[in-house]
Amino acid sequence: MTDAIAVLDIGMTNKKVALYSAELEMIAERKRVFPPLMHDGFETHDLAGMEEWFLSVLRDFVSEFKSTYRIRAIAVSTHGATFVAADGEGNPVAPCVYYTYEPGSDFHERFFALAGERKALQATTGTPDFSALINLGKGIFLIKERYPKAFALARWFLPYPQYWSMRFTGKPAAEGTYIGCHTFLFDWEKNQYSSVADALEIRARLPSPLGEPWEVLGAITPDIAARTGLAPDTIVTFGIHDSNASIMPHLATMGYRDFVLNSTGTWCVLMHPATRYHFEPDELGKVVFFNRSAWNTPIKTAIFLGGKEYETWINLIAAIHNTTPKSLPEPSKADYARVLAERTCFILPEIVPGSGQFPGSVARAVERGARFTLAQIERGGPLPEFLRDTATAQAVLNTSIVLQTEVALIRTGLTVGTEILTEGGFRNNGDYNSLLASAFPENAVYLTDLKEATSFGAAMTALAALRGIDPIELSRYIHVEMSAVAPMFEPSALAAYRNAWRALI
Numbered sequence: 276m277t278d279a280i281a282v283l284d285i286g287m288t289n290k291k292v293a294l295y296s297a298e299l300e301m302i303a304e305r306k307r308v309f310p311p312l313m314h315d316g317f318e319t320h321d322l323a324g325m326e327e328w329f330l331s332v333l334r335d336f337v338s339e340f341k342s343t344y345r346i347r348a349i350a351v352s353t354h355g356a357t358f359v360a361a362d363g364e365g366n367p368v369a370p371c372v373y374y375t376y377e378p379g380s381d382f383h384e385r386f387f388a389l390a391g392e393r394k395a396l397q398a399t400t401g402t403p404d405f406s407a408l409i410n411l412g413k414g415i416f417l418i419k420e421r422y423p424k425a426f427a428l429a430r431w432f433l434p435y436p437q438y439w440s441m442r443f444t445g446k447p448a449a450e451g452t453y454i455g456c457h458t459f460l461f462d463w464e465k466n467q468y469s470s471v472a473d474a475l476e477i478r479a480r481l482p483s484p485l486g487e488p489w490e491v492l493g494a495i496t497p498d499i500a501a502r503t504g505l506a507p508d509t510i511v512t513f514g515i516h517d518s519n520a521s522i523m524p525h526l527a528t529m530g531y532r533d534f535v536l537n538s539t540g541t542w543c544v545l546m547h548p549a550t551r552y553h554f555e556p557d558e559l560g561k562v563v564f565f566n567r568s569a570w571n572t573p574i575k576t577a578i579f580l581g582g583k584e585y586e587t588w589i590n591l592i593a594a595i596h597n598t599t600p601k602s603l604p605e606p607s608k609a610d611y612a613r614v615l616a617e618r619t620c621f622i623l624p625e626i627v628p629g630s631g632q633f634p635g636s637v638a639r640a641v642e643r644g645a646r647f648t649l650a651q652i653e654r655g656g657p658l659p660e661f662l663r664d665t666a667t668a669q670a671v672l673n674t675s676i677v678l679q680t681e682v683a684l685i686r687t688g689l690t691v692g693t694e695i696l697t698e699g700g701f702r703n704n705g706d707y708n709s710l711l712a713s714a715f716p717e718n719a720v721y722l723t724d725l726k727e728a729t730s731f732g733a734a735m736t737a738l739a740a741l742r743g744i745d746p747i748e749l750s751r752y753i754h755v756e757m758s759a760v761a762p763m764f765e766p767s768a769l770a771a772y773r774n775a776w777r778a779l780i
Contacts, residue, residue: 276342276343276344276345277296277297277343277344277345278296278297278344278345278347278348278741279294279295279296279297279302279340279344279345279346279347280294280295280296280297280346280347280348280349280350280734280737280738280741281293281294281295281333281336281346281348281349281350281737282294282295282349282350282351282352282730282733282734282737283329283349283350283351283352283439283733284352284517284727284729284730284733285325285351285352285353285354285435285436285439285517286353286354286517286540286541286729287354287541287542288308288541289306289307289308290306290307290308290309290325290328290329291304291305291306291307291727291730292304292305292329292332292333292336293305293727293730293734294336294340294344294346295730295731295734295737295738296344297738297741298752299731299734299735299738299749299752299753301727301730301731302340302344303336303339303340304727304730305332305335307328309321309324309325309328311373314370315370315421317370317372317373317376318372318373318375318376319370319371319372319373320357320371320373322359322367322371322438326442329439330499330502330503333346333503333504333505334502334503334504337503337504337505338504345506346505346506346509347506347509347510347741348509348510348511348512348737348738348740348741349443349495349509349510349511349512349737350488350511350512350514350515350733350734350736350737350740351436351439351440351443351511351512351514351515351733352436352514352515352516352517352520352729352730352732352733353435353436353439353453353514353516353517354435354517354542355374355409355435355453355456355457355516355517355518356374356408356409356410356411356414356457356458357371357374357411357414357434357435358371358411358414358415358432358433358434358435358438359371359432359433359435359438360415360418360425360426360429360431360432360433361429361430361431361432361433361438361441361447362428362429362430362431363430363431364445365431365433365438365441365442365445365447368425368428368429369418369422369425369426369429370422372408372414372417372418373408374407374408374409374410374414375407375408375627376407376408376417377406377407377627377628378407378408378413378417382413382416382417382420383404383406383413385416385420386412386413386416387404389416389474389475390412390416390459390470390471390474390475391470391471391474393560394559394560396459396471397554397559397560397564398554398559399462399463399464399469399470400458400459400460400461400462400463400469400471401455401457401461401463401552401564401565401573402457402458402459402564403457403560403561403562403563403564404560404629404634405457405562405629405630406627406628406629406630406634407627407629407630409457409630410457410458410459411432411434411454411458411459411460412458412459412460412471412475413459415432415475415477416475419475419476429480430480431447431480431481431482432477432480432481433447433449433482434449434450434453434454434458434514435453436450436453436513436514436515436516437449437450437453437482437513437514439514440492440511440512440513440514443495443496443499443511444492444493444494444495444496444511445493445496446492446493447482448482448486448492448513448514449481449482449483449485449486449513450485450486450487450488450490450513450514450515451485451486451487451488451567451569451571452488452515452516452519452520452566452567452568452569453514453515453516454468454481454485454567455565455566455567456516456518456519456566456567457564457566459471460472460481461567463552463565463573464552468481468483486513487513487569488512488513488514488515488519488520488569488736489512489513489569489735489736489737489739489740489745489746490512490513490740491510491511491512491740492510492511492512492513492514493510493511494507494508494509494510494511495507495509495510495511510737510740510741512736512737512740515569515732515733515736516566517729518538518544518546518566518576518729519566519567519568519569519574519732520569520728520729520730520731520732520733520735520736521536521538521544521698521699521728521729521731521732522536522538522546522548522568522574522728522732523568523569523731523732523735523736523746524725524728524731524732524735524753524755525696525723525755526548526568526569526570527735527746527747527749527750527753528750528753528755532694533690533692533693533694534547534548534693534694534695534696535547535684535687535689535693535694535695535696536696536698537680537684537695537696537697537698537701538698538699538728539581539582539697539698539699539700539701539702540582540699540700541580541582541583541586542578542579542580542581542582542583543578543579543580543581543582543679543680543683543701544576544578545576545577545578545680545683545684545687546566546574546575546576546687547574547575547576547687547688547689547693548568548572548573548574548575549565549572549573549574549575549688550573551573552565552573558686561632561686562577562578562579562631562632562634562686563575563576563577563686563687564576564577569732569736569746570747575687575688576687577632577682577683577684577686577687578630578631578683579624579625579630579631579632579679579680579683580624580625580626580627580630580631581676581679581680581701582699582700582701583626583627584624584625584626584638584675584676584679585672585676585701587626587638587649588622588649588668588672589603589669589672591649591652591653591662592662592665592668592669592672595658595662595663596665603665603669604665604666605666605669605706606665606666606667606669606670606673606706607666608763610666610667610669610670611670611673611674611706611710611763611764612764612768613667613670614667614670614671614674614772615674615764615768615769615771615772618771618772618775619642619643619661620640620641620642620643620659620661620667620671621640621641621642621671621675621775621776621779622639622640622641622671622672622675623636623637623638623639623640623641623675623776623779623780624636624638624675624679624780625637625638626638626649631679631683632679632682632683632686633679633682633780635780636780637649638650640652640659640661640662640671641659641779642659642660642661645659647659669706670706673704673706673707673710674710674772674776675776676701676707677707677710677711677714678714678773678776678777680711681711681714681715681773684715689715689718691717691718692717692718693718694718694719694720694721695711695715695718695719695720695721696721696722696723696757697711697720697721697722697723697760698722698723698725698728699728702722702723706763708720708722708760709760709761709762709763710763710764710769711760712760712761712762712763713762713763713764713765713766713768713769714766714769714773715766716762716765716766719759720759720760721757721758721759721760722757722758722760723755723756723757724755724756724757724758725755735749
């Protein structure tokens with residue numbers, strides 16, 4: 276029997292439990308989607324349902340692989356911008372609200388009146404003024420306002436990975452990749468919790484000191500051992516933020532090469548490892564921020580809901596044609612050339628206003644100057660004619676996603692020669708990638724073959740904890756193949772369309 280590692284990979288859409296060998300080979304994986312639970316008009320996470328499923332899958336893994344593998348360690352990776360208000364035993368005392376909830380402009384103004392001026396906060400905490408609740412600070416402020424009794428009862432405000440780690444070990448914790456990721460709660464200059472923690476009156480209820488993602492938090496509780504069949508000495512790490520988990524294999528193997536990881540999914544997260552934490556003056560007020568890597572180094576980051584944008588529009592296009600997205604015929608290079616040359620049809624962001632690189636933009640289609648908002652189209656309103664042509668519609672959509680990616684890449688500090696590595700969902704969209712290569716003729720664009728990068732990175736932290744080493748020493752287990760992407764057009768082909776698209780925004 277050989278050692279194995281279990282990973283809870285908790286995305287906003289898919290929840291996964293993966294099993295890895297001690298050589299970081301995936302042995303098994305289970306996935307499930309949990310619809311939100313409605314509570315007082317809020318979409319909230321089904322924490323109890325998720326926990327029961329996680330434990331049942333672990334129990335199945337223990338039974339299925341009992342003759343070959345023994346699970347020795349568990350790591351947790353989760354999506355960002357989420358926390359749980361918990362009592363001293365780690366039980367939730369308030370709903371875990373989806374970060375996509377938009378509380379309105381008055382709420383945001385009240386938050387900044389309490390927390391401080393927007394650009395000053397961005398400069399110190401690395402956090403831009405996102406819409407909705409796309410940071411822990413605003414999420415905690417919502418609980419403080421809407422559930423004051425629960426706020427008062429909470430012993431801990433746990434970052435999402437550490438909520439799950441506490442459920443397995445009974446021990447509270449916090450670590451740098453999550454607290455340092457657009458939360459308003461981390462002061463990059465002082466390397467400690469920020470003044471916003473004091474303004475919210477929660478500093479004493481944030482676990483301290485910040486640990487490392489591969490530190491051992493503790494062994495599983497007797498209850499978890501009994502419910503899963505795991506050995507009582509199974510260790511659990513502190514946990515890690517998903518984007519920082521996905522970039523770990525590249526940081527461990529790329530050495531000093533200059534690269535941006537274009538991690539694509541519901542969110543497109545573009546991460547550029549930096550030598551120092553620094554904003555240029557004209558970057559303050561823009562949707563650009565810093566992640567804190569597993570090694571506590573700055574990663575300049577820009578995000579947008581690329582996968583959600585694509586999925587929303589492609590499903591709409593398919594519905595118009597009474598088919599499925601996979602059944603839509605692919606556009607040709609000539610279709611793209613025509614769209615770029617005519618410059619009459621456009622799809623503009625943002626599906627969730629204020630979530631990406633164009634916070635003032637409303638999701639809409641534009642055709643020959645006529646404006647069709649997505650909301651109107653979804654309510655059965657007038658359709659732009661180009662959506663009735665599947666080739667044109669897909670060419671316009673892919674071009675829109677590429678132009679959003681282009682802006683995000685530039686805002687991460689990409690320069691001539693910086694390599695662009697695309698992984699995740701858009702890796703399988705050939706048109707997107709060849710258009711992206713067209714937009715950056717002085718930057719090599721690659722597709723990586725690293726599947727389930729978030730789970731893999733989290734597994735690295737568990738294996739490092741099990742062996743008592745730094746994850747950088749696991750590089751011999753990391754084999755990332757990179758295939759170069761050829762451009763679809765000369766860069767000049769995009770110039771006029773890009774200008775017209777940006778002018779509409």
